[in-house]
Amino acid sequence: MKDQELASTLTWRKSSASGSGNCVEVAQSGRVFVHDSKNPQGVFLGFGAARWIEFIDGVRGEGLTAVSRSQPR
Template sequence: MQLTKDGVTVDLTGATWVKSSKSGPYSDNCIEVTGLDGPLIAVRDSKNPNGAVLAFTPDEWDAFVDGARGGEFDRA
């Protein structure tokens, strides 16, 4: 599978997908991430590995992670 964003294409064939260390063995609400050291970060639903894949630039990913750590997305 190839993924293209902003003119950058990456090949996800053989990619190593990683779940969050916060995901427990009984959690079914997990995402998997790959490409953290590349030009694009790819995210997919761990329950549907052949489904849709979202792509983020490193700057977009960093902004999301910083926002999550800072509570920006916490429900009131």
């Protein structure tokens, strides 16, 4: 299944706290998918459950480190 076909089959959810419209939406179908709510037909990212939990834990605990786009990944 191509990415756009997959994206159209997912049920996307937005946080109830996202009043400004600048947010991401998430969907789950074996993996967790994230996309920009302002561009739902654009690129989306997929994460395995363990990586998604690590990400959420990092956000909640402020354990994430900002990475400059100029730094190698």
